[in-house]
Amino acid sequence: MILVTGGAGFIGSNFVLDWLRQSDEPVVNVDKLTYAGNLNNLAGLRDDTRHIFMHADICDGDKMQELLSTYKPTAIVHFAAESHVDRSIHGPAEFVRTNINGTFSLLEAVRTYWSQLASPDKEKFRFLHVSTDEVYGTLDPDDAPFSETTAYAPNSPYSASKAASDHLVRSYHHTYGLPTLTTNCSNNYGPYHFPEKLIPLIIANALAGKSLPIYGDGQQIRDWLYVGDHCVAIRRVLEAGKPGETYNIGGWNEKANLDVVHTLCDMLDALQPNVVGTSYREQITYVTDRPGHDRRYAIDARKIERELGWRPAETFDSGIRKTVQWYLDNQAWVGDVQSGAYLKWVDKNYKQRKSSSDAQETA
Template sequence: MNFLVTGGAGFIGSAVCRHLIANTEHRVVNLDKLTYAASLASLSAIENDRRYRFVRADIADRKAVGAALRDNDIDVVMHLAAESHVDRSIDGPSAFVDTNIVGTYHLLEAVRAYWARLPHGPRERFRFHHVSTDEVYGELPMDGSPFTEATPYAPSSPYSASKAASDHLAMAWHRTYGLPLVLSNCSNNYGPFHFPEKLIPLVILNALHGEPLPVYGSGENVRDWIFVEDHARALELVATKGETGRSYIIGGRNERTNLSVVEAICDVLDRIRPPARATSRRELIRFVPDRPGHDLRYATDASRIEAELGWRAKETFDTGLEKTVRWFVENEAWWRPIRDRRPASERPARLGGTAKAAG
C-alpha cells in the first residue's frame, strides 16, 4: 500500500517511516513542514530507498497535500504532524491551535476531496489514521483504573486540549462524511532519535554533561511509557487492520514516577559510562517548581489492540531504556547539532543553575 505519513521527520513519525520501509513492502511518502523538532537525519537509513519519498509541505496547504495524495496514489494517510511539547503550549498556545486544530481541519478537507474522487476499489481500501495522545483524557488518581477507549475527554493543557479538538474533528469527518477513519491514543514514547527537550533524552544528555537534572515538583507524577518502535508497529496494525470509526489505546503498561525514570537513567549511565568522580549521577537531580496543570497520573489499558489486532509490546521499560541510553551515548553526531542550538538561557552551568524541566 502507499502511505502518506504527516510529520514523518518527527520522533514518532520517523520511527513509523523506518519501520514501514524496513519491515514491510509498503511505500512511504513523508510529508513534513520541517519545524524545529523535525530531523531528516533521523531518516538517513532509508532516504535512498526506492520505496521512500520526502515532500516538504505544511498540512494546512491543501493544494500541496492534494498533489502529494494524487501523485502517489495514496491508500493510507497516517497523521502524526503536531506541536507536541506541553511546556511550549503553556508559553505559546497559538502554534498548537494553528497546527493541531486548524492544520488538522485543512488536512481532513484535502483528504476528503481526494478520497471522494477515488474509483471504487481504491476508495474502499483507503484509510485515514489520526494519531493522538493519552493526555486528552486528563488526570487519573494514583489508585484509579487506567484509561480505556471509553474514558471521557478532560484535557488539562493547551497541548492536550488541541489534540482533543483534533480527535473530535477527525471522528466528526468520519461520522458526517463517511471518511474511513481509525484513531489511536498512545502513552509517553521514548527511544532513539527523541528530541532532546523531552524528559528522557534531556536527562540523558544533561547527565552526560554533568548538568543539573531538573524534575518538576516532587517527581511523583506517574506516566506510562512505551518504546517508540513498539508504537510504530502498533500504528501500522491500526492503520491497516483497525476497524473504521473505532479508537485504539496504545500503551506499554510501564507506569513509572518521573523521579524513578530519572534515577533509572542515572543508574544505566553510571554503569555504561562511569562518571569521572566516584559518585552517582543521582546527585545531579534538582527539584524545580511544578508547571501549571501538571496531571498527576496517566495509565493506559491496551486490551483492545491486544485482543483485536494481536499487538504486544516487545520491550519492557528496562530493556527499552537501556537501548535508548546506549543509542544516545553512541550517536552524538545526531544530537549534538540540536543541543548546540539551545538558547543560552536554557544552558545551565555545570552542576549549578536551573534548566527547563520535562515530564
C-alpha cells in the same frame, strides 16, 4: 504507497524507518521541519527510492491536495503535531494552528481525494490519526486506567488542541463516511527523541555534567511505551483496525518521573561512569512544577490486544536499556540537535524555574 505527515519527527521517523524495513511499499513523507523535525533521523534513507520526502505544511490545503493527486496514497498516517506541553504553555497559538487547523486542512484535502476514488480503492483507503493519552486528563492514584470510552478532560493547551483534532477526525467519519482510525498512545521513548523531553534530556544533561531538572516532587506517573512497539501497533491498526474506531496503545509500564530518572542515572553509572567518580544522581535538582501538571496517566490497552492481537514486546527495563545505549552510541546526533534554537529554548524554559531550595531561600 502511503503518505505520512510529521515523518521527520521522533515517532514519525521511527515509523517510516520501521515501515521501510518491513515493506517495499513506498512512503511519501510530509514534514514542515520545525524545531523537532530532523532529516538526520532519516539519513539511512537518503539513497532509498522508496522514501519520497516533501517539505510542506499540513495547513496548506492546496499543497496537500496536490500531493494526494500526484502520489495517490492508499493510506494517510497523521503524526504531524506540536507536542510539547511546556511549549504550549509559552505559546499556545502554534498548537491551535498545527494541531487543529492543520488537521482540518488535511482532512478536507483527504475528503476531496477519497470521494473521487473508484469504489474498490475507496473501500481500502484509511486515514490513521495518531493522538495522545493526555486528551483524557489526569488520574488519581486509585483510578482505573484510561480506556477508549474515558471522557475527554484535557488540561493543557497541547492536550486541548489534540482533543480537538480527535473530535474533527471522528466527525469526518460519522458525517462523511471517511474511513478513519484514531490511536491514543502513552509516553513514548527511544531513539531520535528530541532532547527537551524527559528521558533524552536527563541522559544529555547527565553526560554534560549539568543539573537534572525534576518538576515538583517528581512523583508524576506516566505509562512508558517503547517507540518501536508503538510503530508495530500503528501498523497493526492500519492493517486490521475497524474504521471509526479508537485504539489505546500503552506499554503497561507505570513509572514515576523520579524513578525513571533514578533508573537512567544508575544505568549511566554502570555504562559510562562520571569522570569524578560520583553518581549521576547527585546532579538531580528539583525545580518549580509547571502549571496544570497532570499527576498520572495510565493506558488500558486491552482492546487492541483483544481485537488486533497487539501487545508490547519490550518491558521498561529492556526498552530503556536499548534507549540509553542508543544515546551513548549517537552523541553526535544529540550534539547536532542541541545547537542554536534548541539551546535558546531550554534556557527560556528553565531559567524561569528556580530550584526548590532557591525558592525556599527567597521565601
